[in-house]
Amino acid sequence: MGCKDLIEERKKLWGITKDIDADLEWRVASWREIISDRKIFEELLEKPWLLIELQFVVIDKDFNEVPFFLNEVQRDFQDNTLGPLYIKQLYKEVEQIKIKILKGRQQGFTTYITAFQLCLALTLHGFRGFTMAHDSESTGSIFTDISKGFYDSLIDEIREEPKRSNARELVLESNKSAWRVATAGSKRAGRGKKLKMLHNSEKAFWENMRKNAAAISQALTKYSIEIDETTANGFNEFKEDWDEIREGNSKWLGVFYAWYRTSEYRKSFKGTNYTEYEFLEAVENGERFMGVDSKFMKLLNQLLNTAGLDKYQVHWYFDKRLELKDLVFQEYPCTEEQAFLYSGNPYFDIELLDLLLMKKYKPLEVLNNGEIEIYEYPSPGERYVIGSDVAEGLEEADSSTFFILNVRTGEEVANGEYIMTPDNHGRILDKYSKMYNNALIAVERNNHGHSVLNTLENECKASLRLYITQADATSVRKTQKDKYGWQTTEPSKYFMLDELDTAIRREYIKIKSTRTLKQLRSVIKENGKISVNGKDLVVAVAIAWAVRKSRPVAAMW
Incomplete structure (x- = not known):
């Protein structure tokens, strides 16, 4: 049995019991099995992020403690981007890893990257991690609600009493590792530190983005990881950086995640003042519906019939359009171009152009x-x-x-x-x-x-x-x-x-x-x-x- 088998075992148990106490007993027992089996333990040291689904607990949207099982976008990012690059860096095949993530709202990247840094802090000697948030409220939330929550819920066999644990840092005495969080632009944030990993959260919303980013990036060591993750914020410096990636003129890797990659973004028709049939008929005909213009309804039609979304997903998107108006395209983009351009002032009709793009005409x-x-x-x-x-x-x-x-x-x-x-x-x-x-x-x-x-x-x-x-x-x-x-x-x-x-x-x-x-x-x-x-x-x-x-x-x- 390996780590992935143990994760599947935990998932199966949770599916049956939905009991956090039973999950705690399993985590204690499985940890004893891991440390007694050299092969499994070495697998965990090579891939520290496996600890997330083996041992971490998270608070769900209903404020219940539940096992931290990755959602689709978190798993895709881990398995297809960050994980493989980390392994290459481990064997000195690459030096600095630099990744920019362009995403929709609340897809779980800040939570995942914070958990990833904590895994490295627990398993590596002398690890130094840092998260830069875009404002002071987010800084406090990332530490108190996410990182400290993860650490406090660990089993006794893993958790130690930190040398320091306050509103800004977590310092472990046993392996001399530390993780800190600060607000972008704060004085001396990260200066003088030899950082192994840097997470820049909601970077497109930083004030003086380039200046503040350059200051903290200088603290990164030769073999290090730097991740920017953000929703779009118009045609600013982040957009310029993103364009350089797409033009092949950057050392950064760019990854984009459309809103519909998050499977929980779906909505039933219960409680609406229209029927499922009325909605789907309007989508099929591309007709104005409930005050939403025909162009958006045509976009829903394309998502339903070309992009392979189901009726509950497009209904969720329709509901978000009712709530956010044109901001829905910035907050929950279907394409990376849409993410940026709806937060600017596009000259041509973006929705019609999007419909044409989704047709994906192939040249002869x-x-x-x-x-x-x-x-x-x-x-x-x-x-x-x-x-x-x-x-x-x-x-x-x-x-x-x-x-x-x-x-x-x-x-x-x-x-x-x-x-x-x-x-x-x-x-x-x-x-x-x-x-x-x-x-x-x-x-x-x-x-x-x-x-x-x-x-x-x-x-x-x-x-x-x-x-x-x-x-x-x-x-x-x-x-x-x-x-x-x-x-x-x-x-x-x-x-x-x-x-x-x-x-x-x-x-x-x-x-x-x-x-x-x-x-x-x-x-x-x-x-x-x-x-x-x-x-x-x-x-x-x-x-x-x-x-x-x-x-x-x-x-x-």
Whole structure:
């Protein structure tokens, strides 16, 4: 028998008795078995977190003492992220472990990570752990309600009288280990300590986040663990850190947990002033219900039919929407993008974009290691238009893009995003213009767009397929070479974005690519201004939609 067998035995006993005294007797007996069996004891020393389900007790939502059995998200994090990394660090395969957790409310991460640190304090000599909370109330709660509660409920054979146990620290004399908690920004918090583990709780809500985080992180030793866990808090420094992870420019590992990964988030229909049938019918039809708009009901439909949730889960989410309004997306997000953007001021209709994202359209063909996606091959007689944003092509985050639109259907047929010099970008645009029935090419001519247009006109001989700004349409083309392309000014930017917003809301345009939809979700309106810097695909699709009614001189129809 190993530790996992003993955990299953404890679970079985609890399922039968639901008696905390019987559980206490089992914990005493099982501990004696563990310390008398060298193999089991060594397993516990290698994986100290097994102590949680073997010996820990927690207070449930009804204020009853119950065994601490992990919920789904806690187990997933332990078994698939923290546990494997800890084992690698134990055998010196990795040095510092750095993990950021983006989550919904009350999924149990603070409780679990606190328990994990206590396991290390009990089993390792000289362990130093630290938790930084975002405010003083949380600091006291983490120590008194969680950590001290865990420690006080341990059996006598494990628990010792701490050298110090107060509102801020737990110090063990026998193995010289300690765990402390403080409020982010408090003077000298963690300074001078040689920390083995640091837990930064609700980090997105810290004041002066980077400054305070840098101060405490300096106390970490070579082989250490640092975990940030938080719900989103708008477009702040944590969001910037998260973006760096997703762009592959960070030493941190990021993990996201949607609200529905917590299985207890479900609600029956008892006590409601509507029937289960009425609710499910509204979900199925995507109709406004009980004051909740049709877009949210369509999202529930997607969760029910695409994401595999059951009726009680979507009813719970509906109830939270009634309670929290739009804040439900920040507090209980379905996606990491949703978590951040609903706490900002998104320009485009996020709910409609989420519905499109959940459809998960698959391209027919992916080329150049994912740089180009084909969703529909050209059809005879169809008219296409290409919108393009141009970058210098010298930096990793500096991408040139194109977006190809079927003018009649409004459907995306292809897109591209890559690091490339302007002249090579021009050659690719020429290739796909010819492929898609001599499609009109609308290149943003600002900055490096002139180089692309020069390649298209002089090398590719594509001038008859180039978009000309409407104001220049009556000019003699041979003397107006610099007027090819789309000129983005403040008025034209707002025009093309407004036109695209209307098209998305009225479902005139059908965007399929995940990367384009995600960029559209990230466009924020702040202080009356909209920035599309770094949103290269957004610019490409907006240009394509804005010029869709124009025709190339070389039209073949």
